[in-house]
Amino acid sequence: MTEVVQEDFTFPVTYADGTIELRGRVFRPARLSEEAKALPPVVFNSGFTGGVSMYGQLFGNALAQRGYSVTTYDVSGFFTNKGARNTYKSGDLTITNVSLEDQKIELLALVAWTxxxxxAMPAVASWAMGSVASLAAVLDLARAGGEQISYFVPMCYTRLSALQNLRADAVAAHVAIAGLADDAPIPPFDTGTEATKLGYYPLDPATQAYVDEQLGNYTEAGGVDRWPGCSHVxxxxxxxxxxxxxxxxxxxVSGRFPPALIVHGxxxxxxxxxxxVRLHKVYPGEKGESALLVAGMEHGQQLMADHVIFKSLIDNIDHGIRAHCA
Structure with a gap:
């Protein structure tokens, strides 16, 4: 098995209101074969919380064992970057502001650092809501007309509006949250239907238990806060x-879009x-004949290094990058 080296680093991110340094991590093979030298690096962007303390370590190790150098990070406001940005105090509460716009900016900064x-321009592999932020980054690069990422792998993509509509009383919940002041914490509410058991954050006990099951061993990964890494948003x-x-x-947007492998459990x-499936229909870049719907794959239960479904997922990502970039 290929020896994998891990390295911590910091990278600058310039937001509209200033520049800060965020922490990231590299996973890379200790020795590069001649074949691996032709591979692009990979940036992994995981959910709305990040990669170092969640799936990034899993994908980082797996892809590094295939010869890739992988960078990942925790989104500002979470885990290793919890104190960097997007948290504030209200009385005794620490409230986190989840910003996909900030995550897009952070991802573009990590692409530049990588x-x-x-x-070389990296491939970008993303998970869940991180795939939405990554799509926005791809769109910004296409608009700019300069260099584009080399390959795009959105996994389990979904718009938050679609997640919202899964809830038991989506209209009432939407109206209630829209009526709150922007800086107010969201109180717990319904956990959705029996089929989805989905709510927005903070997670009530029933929803937390469901998410713990969905995320498997990654609810307390990285030796930091228990996922989702915040108590109030x-x-x-x-x-x-x-x-x-x-x-x-x-x-x-008529600019250049990278080839994509659109994956979903x-x-x-x-x-x-x-x-x-819908994203595949509208994505303007090369994308294959259909989205890759992985049989037997749920949201996070199969994301384990030795699981046959996870190994197959890495095989597909590796094959796609090599076919288009190496």
Whole structure:
């Protein structure tokens, strides 16, 4: 088995209101074969919380064993970057503002850092809501008309508006949250239908138990906070994320889009496969004949290094990158 080296680093991110340093991590093979030298690096972007403390370590190790150098990070406000940005105090509460716009900016900064470190534009692999932020980053690069990422792998993509509509009383919940002040914490509410058991954050005990099952061993990964890494999120988090929809702008941008492998678990009940099927239809870049719906794959239960479904997923990502980039 290939020896994998892990390295911590920091990278600068420039937001509209200033520049800060975020922490990241590299997973890379200790020795590069001649074949591996032709591979692009990979940036992994995981959910709305990040990669170092969640799935990034799993994908980082697996892809590094295939010869890739992989960078990942925790989104600002979470885990290793919890104190960097997007948290504030309200009385005794620590409230987190979840910003997909910030995550897009952070991802573009990590793409630039990765290119500078490894000498080539990376592929980007993303998970869940991170795939929405990654799609927005791809769209910004297409608009700019400069260099584009080399390959795009959105996994379990879904728009937050679709997640919202899974809830037992989506209309009432939406109206209630929209009526809150932006900086107000969202109180717990319904956990959705028996089929989905989905709510927004903070997670009540029933929903937390369901998410723990969905995420398997990664609810307490990285030796830091238990996932989701926050106890209260702002109403602004919900309002802004519901309206964050880069998919709606795809047809209006004529720039270059990278080839893509659009992946979804066929048995995912948190992020519905129909979301990736729709994205496949409208994505303007090369994308194969259909979205890859992985049989037997749910949201996170099969994401274990020795699981046959996870190994198959890595095989497909590796094959796609090599076919288009190596």
């Amino acid at each position: 290119k500078n470190r490894f000498g 702002s109403a602004k988090s919900y309002k802004s994320s519901v309206n964050f929809d880069p998919e709606a702008d795809l047809s209006a 066929a048995d995912n009940t948190l992020h519905m496969p129909s979301e990736s």
